[in-house]
Amino acid sequence: MSERVIGRIRRVNGPVIEVKGVTDAMMLELVYVGEARLVGEVIKLDGNRAVVQVYEDTTGITPNENVFGSGSPLSVELGPGLIGTIYDGIQRPLERLYDMSGSFIERGVRTPGLDRSRTWRFEPQATVGTEVSGGEVLGVVRESEQVVHRVLVPPEVAGKLAAVADTGEYRVDETIATVRADTGERDLRMMQEWPIRKPRPAAERNALSAPLVTGQRVIDTLFPLAKGGTVAIPGGFGTGKTMTQHAIAKWCDADIIVYIGCGERGNEMTSVLTEFPDLVDPRTGLSLMERTILIANTSNMPVSAREASIYTGVTMAEYYRDQGYDVAVMADSTSRWAEALRELSGRMEEMPAEEGFPAYLPTRVAEFYERAGSMRTLSGDSGSVSIIGAVSPPGGDFSEPVTQHTKRFVRCFWALDRQLANARHYPAISWLDSYSEYLDDISPWWESETGAGWSTSRAEILDLLQREVRLQQVVKLVGPDALPDSQRFVIEVCTLFKNAFLQQNAFDEVDRYTTAAKQRAMLEVILAYWRRGSAAIRKGVTLIKLRRMKALQDIVRMKTRIANEDTRSIERISARLERSIGQLESIYV
Ligand SMILES: Nc1ncnc2c1ncn2[C@@H]1O[C@H](COP(=O)(O)OP(=O)(O)OP(=O)(O)O)[C@@H](O)[C@H]1O
């Protein structure tokens, strides 16, 4: 269907526009509003009236101007060229917009999501004459140094492959294959389009089995996320949501990162833009921008585009999942997205539910997180989308609707704690309020990658942290001297664990990222101190003597001084610790 007039503007209310005289508009159809042709989407149809949500500033738009329908839903373009690009919430490439209209983006500027002037070297892999169906690989393109882009048959296409292009340079909109079916012939290009609000199909959901290793110790060791899993990071103002998201975007072991800056300050996105190209992926030695797509919809950009941005992002993520990749989506912050929903709902005069949010907030939150998962793709490969959403509850109060609804739909929760942040204990992820429901899924991975006993060790340290809370209450009442050494030692070990393990400095070259193997070694040496130390105390060794051991200094410093590859050095600390405790004990036998 081509562009046609679907009605005329009746009323303008910020980004919400009422259209009259509507004849053949479709729900969720992409429309162009007024002579300025602002991009919008039909969000309500009622007789000959429609409500359109406009993704650009509507200043100057007047009643009676025409509204044009595009005939298709709001979609994104998927194909080579996404990686390394910065988009706004409706997939307009910001750099090209900037070239076209300067730093204040003009309204109605249209430029496709994928560059039509650029060519890519396509290498065919499919054989002419074979039957193909959705998801099958037609050929490959090296999209960036890190990413081999698999050009797929779009999900809805099936038939006999009648032609496929030879190896060569092609633009994304050139035909590279033809599929013949009973219904006719269809030319396929390297790019395809997909409506952002509709999940891309997969063959089936896989059970989750591998962790998304983030290099952040409190996360990986205590509250791990699975590849294909969902997590919320709630935290009050300035508690470290963005820093945590950035750290994961930089160091996690996903193949592709989609980072959605949603309604946050512009300077936070700038830091991603300036830092990422210079940072190197520890696994491949290549620039981190080589695997990243950025979607920037900062607080000064139109509110409805913010509403769309998370769908734009997750659709791109699903597209790379369909190619067999593990993708991590970061959304900072889903609260700003929910606020956009609230504003739009208010303008449509819908009946508000809790705190003014629309009654469909929980459904929308659930729909977003349901797009995560580890999937068997249509071609039988497997890929995953993990979703990491920041939540910014006003006043840091986790009982507000967005945090509460999010908590219902995610299976992992990294609660940021104001007191920890104030004490500059970073990442300020609370070990008492956070949880992960992925342990059963991913424990076997840890046991086979880092050695048996991981689950037991993890449980042991968490148990100590919980015992410490109770002991600290006693200390508050009667002072530390009232406790026997065996109990004071619990507090001692927990303090060591917090300093030497949980605290992690994002600005330190070594500390900012810790491999699974080093995390395990660090955990074990601290537990060795606990196990051997408790035995020594039972034999009569005093806490003061234990505390003076030089090996403890080495334990505190191992996070910054010992390189990831050098787990042998941690084993040496362990041996030294064992010798020192042995010497202390020998006095008592
Ligand atoms: N892992 C870390 N290592 C070192 N410093 C950190 C770490 N995490 C947070 N910080 C410190 O906390 C400050 C605030 O963090 P951040 O901007 O991530 O908070 P936020 O929760 O996103 O805040 P806002 O609510 O304003 O978006 C950072 O500028 C940094 O100084």
Ligand SMILES: [Mg+2]
């Ligand atoms: Mg932030």
